[in-house]
Amino acid sequence: MAYKSLKEQLLQLEEKLLKPEIRTSKEELSNLLADNFFEFGSSGKVLYKDENIGEMSLSVVQMKLSDFEIHPMSEEIVLTTYRIYNEMNNEHSLRSSIWKLIDGHWKMHFHQGTKITSSL
Numbered sequence: 001m002a003y004k005s006l007k008e009q010l011l012q013l014e015e016k017l018l019k020p021e022i023r024t025s026k027e028e029l030s031n032l033l034a035d036n037f038f039e040f041g042s043s044g045k046v047l048y049k050d051e052n053i054g055e056m057s058l059s060v061v062q063m064k065l066s067d068f069e070i071h072p073m074s075e076e077i078v079l080t081t082y083r084i085y086n087e088m089n090n091e092h093s094l095r096s097s098i099w100k101l102i103d104g105h106w107k108m109h110f111h112q113g114t115k116i117t118s119s120l
Contacts (some may be wrong), residue, residue, distance in 0.1 A: 010080050010099055013106055018063045018084075024092045034100060034107040042093045042113030062087040076101040084113070092118045 012034065022028045031048075037049035052057040064085045071079040080097045 006072070006078065007068070010070055010078060010106060011065075011068050013099070014068070014080060014082065014097065015065055017108070018065065032108060034102060034109045036112060037108055042091075042115045053077040071106070073098075078106075085118075092116050 016022050017032060022032070033049050034059045035049065038048045041047055064087065066083045066085070068080065068082040071081065073079055078099045080095075080099060082095050083092045084095050085091075086093070093113045093115050095114075096112050097108050101107075101108045
């Protein structure tokens, strides 16, 4: 897959995960997250798909994504990095995700959010 179309595809998936209708749907989250997904949240919590999907699905947010980049690790693994501005609590964070191509579909395997000051 060409770099540009891969970048666009992964950006669309990351943006999809910010939508309230996706975040409140256990089915949608199950489709986008790998079975062994885990997250180091900006809250400091560690979340696992199999243990915390209900907790993940309750977090409705209004976020703006910027500075999106992809860093291919292999043909089937890509690191994404970007910035988020959370409009609900006026917080900025740096984000990274590891996406894996599983059975022809990109699924998020890992995610981390790190709060930052807006000047960074």
